[in-house]
Amino acid sequence: MKLLASLIFSGITFTSLALAHDHDSSHGEQKSTTKVDLVTDVDSLKAGPIILKVQLKQGQKSLGARDIEESHTQLVHAFLVDQTLTQFRHEHPEWDGKAWVLKTNLENGGSYKLWIQAKVKNGNEVTLSKALKVSGTPARAQGFLPKLQSEVDNVVVKLAGDAVKAGEQSTLKFSVSRKDGSPLKLESYLGAAAHVVAIHEKNDEMAHMHPLNEEAVSPFETHAAFEKPGNYRIWAQFKENGKLLTIPFTLQVAKGSSSKKQMDHSKH
Numbered sequence: 001m002k003l004l005a006s007l008i009f010s011g012i013t014f015t016s017l018a019l020a021h022d023h024d025s026s027h028g029e030q031k032s033t034t035k036v037d038l039v040t041d042v043d044s045l046k047a048g049p050i051i052l053k054v055q056l057k058q059g060q061k062s063l064g065a066r067d068i069e070e071s072h073t074q075l076v077h078a079f080l081v082d083q084t085l086t087q088f089r090h091e092h093p094e095w096d097g098k099a100w101v102l103k104t105n106l107e108n109g110g111s112y113k114l115w116i117q118a119k120v121k122n123g124n125e126v127t128l129s130k131a132l133k134v135s136g137t138p139a140r141a142q143g144f145l146p147k148l149q150s151e152v153d154n155v156v157v158k159l160a161g162d163a164v165k166a167g168e169q170s171t172l173k174f175s176v177s178r179k180d181g182s183p184l185k186l187e188s189y190l191g192a193a194a195h196v197v198a199i200h201e202k203n204d205e206m207a208h209m210h211p212l213n214e215e216a217v218s219p220f221e222t223h224a225a226f227e228k229p230g231n232y233r234i235w236a237q238f239k240e241n242g243k244l245l246t247i248p249f250t251l252q253v254a255k256g257s258s259s260k261k262q263m264d265h266s267k268h
């Protein structure tokens with residue numbers, strides 16, 4: 001009897017472990033077994049043209065072009081965002097045999113965050129970040145009042161995403177037109193109709209989304225799941241006539257019923 005009881009007990013334990021594991025893995029690619037550290041050659045830069053050498057370290061190994069799987073036509077996606085969340089750069093560092101070389105131009109100084117996304121071969125997609133100091137005139141803070149309509153270069157984009165709650169899946173809908181209401185002829189950008197990046201006002205959480213529709217048309221929609229409540233700056237990037245447009249928004253994400261649980265998950 002005793003043996004049987006212990007067998008049942010261990011059986012139950014085993015099942016619940018398996019369930020717990022399943023539960024964890026369903027929460028997305030970020031929490032996983034592939035641990036990668038982000039290392040840069042310097043921690044501080046000067047506003048203007050910059051060159052930053054980035055290493056993706058898996059233990060002692062530096063991950064190079066052969067270790068990374070392409071996603072959206074690129075190996076490594078890099079984003080540089082300052083603390084005001086007004087400065088945004090989306091770049092694709094190139095592997096020079098020793099490091100991923102990131103070249104861009106920063107107009108303003110400030111406290112920046114470098115965000116890196118890469119899909120490790122035989123592993124998972126990692127999202128990494130690192131703080132960088134940039135000397136130079138800081139950008140003027142714009143605050144985080146909701147901004148669901150944005151204009152850049154005669155192009156108007158409206159974002160419909162009201163009642164978005166943390167920890168719950170929502171849909172963001174972007175409608176693009178010219179100021180006079182006429183349509184744009186969108187074209188594919190990096191293998192997607194558009195790229196949408198959302199960063200929390202504390203610059204400590206980011207999400208990179210792509211439209212559900214493959215064809216570059218307006219309106220386009222993306223699925224979004226914001227982990228925590230608060231204000232998010234969102235940049236929609238798409239192309240017309242070979243020209244890349246980057247359109248900023250500010251979206252308020254309300255507390256969701258399951259956001260507490262999600263936040264706990266984000267810690268490990």
Ligand SMILES: [Cu+2]
Nearest residue numbers: 074077078091
């Ligand atoms: Cu990219």
